Amino acid sequence: MVKRILVTGGAGFLGSHLCERLVEQGHDVICLDNFFTSQKTNVEHLLGRKNFELIRHDIIHPIWLEVDEIYNLACPAAPGHYQYNPIKTVKTSVMGAINVLGMAKRCKAKVLQASTSEVYGDPDVHPQPESYRGSVNTLGPRACYDEGKRVAETLFMDYHRMHKVNIRIVRIFNTYGPRMHPFDGRVVSNFIRQALAGQDISMYGDGSQTRSFCYRDDLIEAIIRMMNGPDDFVGPVNIGNPGEFTIRQLAELVNELTANKATRIITKPPLPDDPKQRQPDITLARKHLGWEPKVPLREGLKKTIEWFRSIDMNQYRAPTPNY
Ligand code: NAD
Ligand code: UDP
Secondary structure: OOOEEEEEEEOHHHHHHHHHHHHHHHEEEEEEEEEOOOOHHHHHHOOOOOOEEEEEEOOOOOOOOOOOOEEEOOOOOHHHHHHOHHHHHHHHHHHHHHHHHHHHHOOOOOOEEEEEEEHHHHOOOOEEEOOOOEOOOOOOOOOOHHHHHHHHHHHHHHHHHOOOOEEEEEEEEEEEEOOOOOOOOOHHHHHHHHHOOOEEEEEEEEOOOOOEEEEEEHHHHHHHHHOOOOOOOOOOOEEOOOOOEHHHHHHHHHHHHHHHOOOOEEEEEOOOOOOOOOOOOHHHHHHHHHHOOOOOOOHHHHHHHHHHHOHEEEEEEOOOOOO
């Protein structure tokens, strides 16, 4: 059945792929974005499609649309960009959640929240299951994002309990792939951009901190499954690839795959509150969604590097100076 589907943050890295998949499935897709950390070119190829519509709008302001499903992805995701205007980041998560939940309540639409592994903060339980309540510094520079996303989860559960809104919550772990913003400052894009330009790869701290990297296609498959799964499994559910790597290992792999012998790996001062380890426990996703990631890091990085080689970086505007 054809559905009217709103994707907030739909022009971003993940949102644009999600829109693509939903358009291919024949749904009537509305992409809403304020283009803070993205640009129209991400969805340019969809503009001519009769089942695709693009709206420039800031999700902190209410908007009246008639829809059947909402994927709420609008929020800067890279630390440098979400810390650029932390108050705006909190507003985007909190007021954005209220606005999409209000719309879902009015339209009786199903609504999915793109939450994050950051709700676990700098975790002292490893790997992180959904039952772990997290260790977030409420006062630190990452709190605008972490706490904003935590309040958004709270709002989703409260609208669900109080107004019976049909919700889903996914907690996304570090995801990468083609169409990441080359100046988003995240580790994968930074390392690839630096290696391809023959610059030093900048590792914050000694590189012993870990992350688990999920390829974009695996991620999109999981969130579509979650949206279409049974109504009695609302989440939160971890979505990520349990393959865990130190940041040094990632730097070495990028170096090897870009084959740029001139590149050195250098250390820079560690970032405040930088989580030391992160790995999803995906037992729930396996059980309820029959999902697990298929693309190993080496393979996903090759595709991502290929994409970075194919783009003209001059066509990208850095969203903030923090990359
Ligand atoms: P992204 O920055 O590419 O996409 C976010 C999109 O939201 C951008 O297009 C941006 O312009 C838009 N946006 C930001 N503020 C907005 C506002 N106030 N109103 C309307 N649009 C706004 O990042 P992404 O990696 O595609 O992330 C998408 C979602 O997934 C985010 O909510 C993010 O928190 C979540 N997430 C991503 C990751 C990851 O590793 N990629 C991990 C955890 C969670
Ligand atoms: N990082 C790094 N060099 C960079 C960018 C990031 O060493 O140029 C590190 C960062 O300190 C963190 C990890 O890579 O430990 C992942 O950072 P990212 O910003 O991608 O996302 P996070 O998981 O911290 O939200």
